[in-house]
Amino acid sequence: MTQPSDKALVPFVSVDHMMRLVHRIGLDPMLKGLASYIEDDFRRWERFDKTPRIASHSDVGVIELMPTSDGEAYGFKYVNGHPRNTAAGLQTVTAFGLLADVATGYPVLLSEMTLLTALRTAATSAMVARHLAPKGAHTMAMIGNGAQSEFQSLAMRAICGIAAVRLYDSDPAATAKCATNLAGQGLRITRCTSAEEAIEGAQIITTCTADKRAATILGDNMIGPGVHINAIGGDCPGKTELAPGILTRATVFVEYPPQTRVEGELQQMPADFPITELWQVITGQAPGRTSTDQITLFDSVGFAIEDFSALRYIRDRIAGTDLYQPLDLLADPDDPRDLFGMLARAAPV
Numbered sequence: 076m077t078q079p080s081d082k083a084l085v086p087f088v089s090v091d092h093m094m095r096l097v098h099r100i101g102l103d104p105m106l107k108g109l110a111s112y113i114e115d116d117f118r119r120w121e122r123f124d125k126t127p128r129i130a131s132h133s134d135v136g137v138i139e140l141m142p143t144s145d146g147e148a149y150g151f152k153y154v155n156g157h158p159r160n161t162a163a164g165l166q167t168v169t170a171f172g173l174l175a176d177v178a179t180g181y182p183v184l185l186s187e188m189t190l191l192t193a194l195r196t197a198a199t200s201a202m203v204a205r206h207l208a209p210k211g212a213h214t215m216a217m218i219g220n221g222a223q224s225e226f227q228s229l230a231m232r233a234i235c236g237i238a239a240v241r242l243y244d245s246d247p248a249a250t251a252k253c254a255t256n257l258a259g260q261g262l263r264i265t266r267c268t269s270a271e272e273a274i275e276g277a278q279i280i281t282t283c284t285a286d287k288r289a290a291t292i293l294g295d296n297m298i299g300p301g302v303h304i305n306a307i308g309g310d311c312p313g314k315t316e317l318a319p320g321i322l323t324r325a326t327v328f329v330e331y332p333p334q335t336r337v338e339g340e341l342q343q344m345p346a347d348f349p350i351t352e353l354w355q356v357i358t359g360q361a362p363g364r365t366s367t368d369q370i371t372l373f374d375s376v377g378f379a380i381e382d383f384s385a386l387r388y389i390r391d392r393i394a395g396t397d398l399y400q401p402l403d404l405l406a407d408p409d410d411p412r413d414l415f416g417m418l419a420r421a422a423p424v
C-alpha cells in the first residue's frame with residue numbers, strides 16, 4: 076500500500092500530547108504565552124472575519140461551532156456545554172479544533188481543545204483582569220469549583236499576581252477537589268460555604284457555574300464598589316449568573332457584541348444597553364477602568380478569536396517536537412484530479 080505523502084499529513088495533538096505539552100512548557104509560561112497570543116489577536120481585531128458562533132440547542136445543552144479567519148489562517152472549534160453531564164461522569168464542556176491555511180484550504184493542525192479551552196478561557200480572564208481589575212488586587216472569589224476553576228485561579232496568579240483565592244461551590248465535593256488541586260501552588264486557599272462568604276475581601280469575583288437556567292449566583296446587594304467581576308458561566312441563551320441590577324451599576328466589557336448580547340449576562344438587558352468592546356480597551360481606543368469605585372464586569376462568553384489564538388500558539392509550540400501525530404486526514408491522489416484512481420492503493424491484492 077502506498078503511504079500518504081508528507082504534505083497531506085495533518086499534525087494531530089491528542090489529549091495525551093496536550094498534557095505532555097503543558098508539562099514541557101510549564102503551566103505558568105503556557106498561560107502567559109496564550110494570554111499574549113490572545114492579546115495580540117485582540118489588537119488586530121479588525122483584520123478578522125467574525126460571526127457569532129453557530130449553536131444547536133437541546134433541552135440539556137448546546138453544541139457549537141466557532142469559526143474565524145485573519146485572512147491567512149482559518150480556525151474553528153467544536154464545543155459542547157451540557158451542565159448535567161457531570162452527574163453521568165461526563166464533562167460539561169469538551170472540544171476539539173482545527174487550523175487551516177487560507178491559501179490552499181488545507182488543514183495544518185487538528186487538536187484536542189478541552190484542556191486548551193480551559194487554558195485559553197483562563198488566560199483570557201486574566202489578560203482582561205490585568206486591564207480592568209483594581210490596582211493591587213490580591214484576592215479572588217472563585218464561585219463554581221468545577222473543571223475550569225483551577226485554571227482560572229492559576230492564571231489570575233500567574234498574570235495578575237493574585238495571592239489568595241476564596242472558593243465556593245454549591246457542591247462541597249467540588250470545592251474540596253479544587254482546594255486539593257490548588258494546594259502547594261502558591262495561593263492562599265479558603266474554602267467558603269456561601270457565595271456571600273467567598274466574596275468577602277475579594278477585589279476580583281469570578282463566577283464559573285454550570286446550570287442551564289437564569290441563576291442568581293451574585294445578587295445586586297452583594298456587590299460593592301470597586302470590584303472586577305469575571306462572569307464566565309453565563310454563556311448561552313437562558314443561562315445567566317448575575318442579577319440584572321449589577322449590570323446597571325457596572326461598566327460592561329465584552330468580546331464580540333452580537334454574540335454576547337444573545338448569550339451573555341447582557342441577554343437580560345435591552346438590545347441597546349451600553350457596552351465597551353475589549354479590543355478597543357486593549358488598543359487604547361476606549362477607556363478601561365476609570366475610577367477606584369467603578370464596578371468592571373467582563374461578560375465572558377468565549378469568542379472564536381481566542382480559540383484561533385490558542386490554536387496558533389499550539390501550532391507554533393509543537394513544531395520540531397514529538398508532541399503530535401501525523402494524521403492521514405486528507406486524500407492525496409498522485410494526480411489531483413484522479414481521486415478515483417487513488418482507490419487502487421487500497422484494493423485487495
Ligand code: NAD
Pocket residue numbers: 156158161167168192196218219220221222223224243244245246249283284285286290292306307308309310375376377378
Ligand atoms: P463544571 O460542570 O465542571 O463545573 C461547574 C460547577 O458549578 C460545578 O461544580 C457545580 O456544582 C457548580 N454550580 C452549579 N450551580 C451552582 C450554584 N448555584 N452555586 C455555586 N456553584 C454552582 O463546568 P466547567 O467546565 O467548570 O464550566 C463552568 C461554566 O463555564 C459552564 O457554564 C461553561 O459553559 C462555562 N464556560 C465558559 C467559557 C467562556 O469562555 N466564557 C469557557 C468554558 C466554560
